[in-house]
Amino acid sequence: MIIKKYIVNDMKEAIIRAKYELGKDAVIISQRTVKVGKWYNLRKKKQLEVTVAVEENIVTKNNNINSIQNEYKETDMGQSIETDFIYEKASDIIKNKLVSYCDLYEIEDNKLTIEEKKNFLNLVLKNNCFEKKLELERINVFMGPTGVGKTTTIAKIAAKEHLVNKRNVGLVTMDTYRIGAVEQLKTYANILDAPFEVVNSPDEMAYKINKLKDCDMILIDTLGTSQRNKGKLIDIKDYLDAIEGEFNKYLVLSVSTDKDTIYSILDRYKLLNYDGLILTKFDEVTVLTNFWSIIENNTLPVQYFCFGQDVPDDIKDATLENLLDYIEENFTYA
Structure with missing residues (x-):
């Protein structure tokens, strides 16, 4: 069994991350509130620590997802991705990973919802600069x-x-x-x-x-x-x-x-x-x-x-x- 912990802002974020990293069979087994930040900061941010588990033999989708996260494979990009107002200035690496993402989840690239675009970026750009935060000092x-x-x-x-x-x-x-x-x-x-x-x-x-x-x-x-x-x-x-x-x-x-x-x-x-x-x-x-x-x-x-x-x-x-x-x-x- 694979067990993984996530520090997240809410349960919705935990479910999204678990689904795309461990697959649809992942199960939430516990959750608790934790305070995140430097030890001396009295106003440390409260977040959720969510523990998720999945059977170890359920790895097919997880392996496919890892390939999207880590590998760059040139594919035929549809015109909709090339002209999408969010992705048109992204690198070809990002655009090709988006094509692979759409293929994996059987989504037409011209019908991506804003939620699916968020999920894709959270998947391929883990720990990106927009998800990192400093604690405001005095x-x-x-x-x-x-x-x-x-x-x-x-x-x-x-x-x-x-x-x-x-x-x-x-x-x-x-x-x-x-x-x-x-x-x-x-x-x-x-x-x-x-x-x-x-x-x-x-x-x-x-x-x-x-x-x-x-x-x-x-x-x-x-x-x-x-x-x-x-x-x-x-x-x-x-x-x-x-x-x-x-x-x-x-x-x-x-x-x-x-x-x-x-x-x-x-x-x-x-x-x-x-x-x-x-x-x-x-x-x-x-x-x-x-x-x-x-x-x-x-x-x-x-x-x-x-x-x-x-x-x-x-x-x-x-x-x-x-x-x-x-x-x-x-x-x-x-």
Whole structure:
């Protein structure tokens, strides 16, 4: 007998994963609630630990599924897959695996439902970057080029944490270069009745953070800078090196940026040792080139995706399910 445990958000996810990995004869034998996250985090996320079993001789479908997950075999792709608005910018590896998936489950590729598309991606892209998540630390830093929406993203997260999770949030900016940057974040702080601090030099960082010692969470806006400006990246690093204790660093990327520039940003910003990504401006693109570039090539967690200017509404957790639902409901093409 094969026994496997899954850590999942809900029973539906467990059933889907068990079905596609172990086959339709898999049986759920136990479930319990567990807390997932770092040991010192008092707000660890609750998830389900589901134990599933299947007889060892029931392996045919499982072997076929493993071949879809692990092997690349060139097949004749139907026109519907080549032009599907979700898959048209995927690599040929993904498209060919989709053909094999449709053959295995006897599905016509032009009749895939959104749920079947989700199931396929969860099958072939296990542990993909959209399913990985960081635990929000008490201190969280946001970095990225000018114009990607860092400040608005911070406002969305601050509003969500304050209004939904009832946290006392403090806001900090070190972006004193860009005209209006301080005033923009200060306006959001005033709306949320949140404490706000401006850091003018690395020497001030520890002092200004200490002024927010009563806050449950601190969100820090950095100077927006081109990935080609190594001097400013080093300046930001000096500020970050002055932060005491553990903190998360998020690189904010606009999916409307061209693919080569995104690769350049991901590479040059490694100087700042970012921990995860936030994707913005999904409402400004009509093709999913960067979605596929990131999901197929990036291993770091993608925490959120943003799709408009409304605070706090236009932001969601960047799970595959949320992304595909958004794409299905909102993408239109010329």
